[in-house]
Amino acid sequence: METNKSLINHYKKIRHFTEELCEPLKIEDYAVQAGLEVSPPKWHLAHTTWFFETLVLKPYVENYQVFHPDYDYLLNSYYEKLGTFLRRDLRGILSRPEIHEIYEYRNYLDQHMIELMETLDLHKDNEQCKKIFSLIELGLNHEQQHHEGLLADIKYNFWMNPLRPAYKRMEKPADFKRTSYSSSSPAWLEFSGGLVQIGQDGTGFSFDNETPQHKIWLEDYSLCTRPVTNGEFLQFMADGGYRKSEFWLSDGWKVIQQEEWEAPLYWEKIDGKWSVFTLSGMKEIEEDAPICHVSYYEAAAYANWAGKRLPTEGEWENAVINSEIDIKGNFIESGLYHPSPSIVMNNGLAQMYGDVWEWTASSYTPYPRSKPLPDIAGEYNHKFMCNQVVLRGGSCTTPISHIRPTYRNYFHPDKRKQFSGFRLAEDID
């Protein structure tokens, strides 16, 4: 049972971590928006604050005075019920408010949030308190999503800068030991199909897109014990993978023609050799590390080339539950912010969590009997359930406390700014 003190500590930790992630930035970095789908770091800092103000303080604290009357317009991301808002592609015009004003906003909000949390009656059957607690949990999980978004956007901004600056020079910590195994010999693990349960059972926090728990039918299948590696993806490229239409979905083929893709995002050929841009700057490609920053289209093309397929989200979830995989791995806490080579796990499956989000073959649609949250929070997930694909498992920029076996991330199939990779699956005859 959460106590007021533990809730406040949890709140402070997550809020502080957002600011910690911004510490390596220079003042000029805060306002940059190098692409239409990137938000400037200062917007992330302010928007996560606005989220608490709008969902918790304004409706539930009597006589709460908003910090600034115009922030609703500047910082609303996509909540139509709240009225009009600044277009996403214009967030880079926000030279004002200045960054110190945004930090003042964060402090103002935190003070009011802490006052509220001190008085919350968490142990009694008080509907109002329960509602506020759920919204605070949602706000904290939302802020953790922005931890990941911040790093992805900073990476893109720095990549677009011809100087290719490093965000922070990260080295593998001494205790971060991994025994890599050859990229040429992936192992496979078989799973029995049948009627299985997926989805969150209602205990503990989850987003509304993970519920309710329900039954699905799976045929027998096997799953590769680790994600596809850079070395393997290089073989696909060397075999003309980006130039042979037979491997590609029609939409994917169109995208790679239009965008002239010939490699994953952040790859660059230097002196005839592929290198990769990381948050530590340009690095040599590590052949045993998972492929990262690929779109669903590239994942699907690779799977076709390899004569395999991507797993469905049900197969992915059933595998982690069946194999009782612990949630550990290369998450944001490792401070690497880059995927690392796989390790051989005792139970066979490696890197189901952390390193790279794994594209699945599943469209992002509501689960049977799924219901959006009430009020404004109802716009959080369900309205995006069209034309997007589910990814599972978290990445090297996901906070470890944020991920669950049932967690459903989702992107459009052409997106590759996030730390996305994939693993292969196969039918068993």
Ligand SMILES: [Fe+2]
């Ligand atoms: Fe957000």
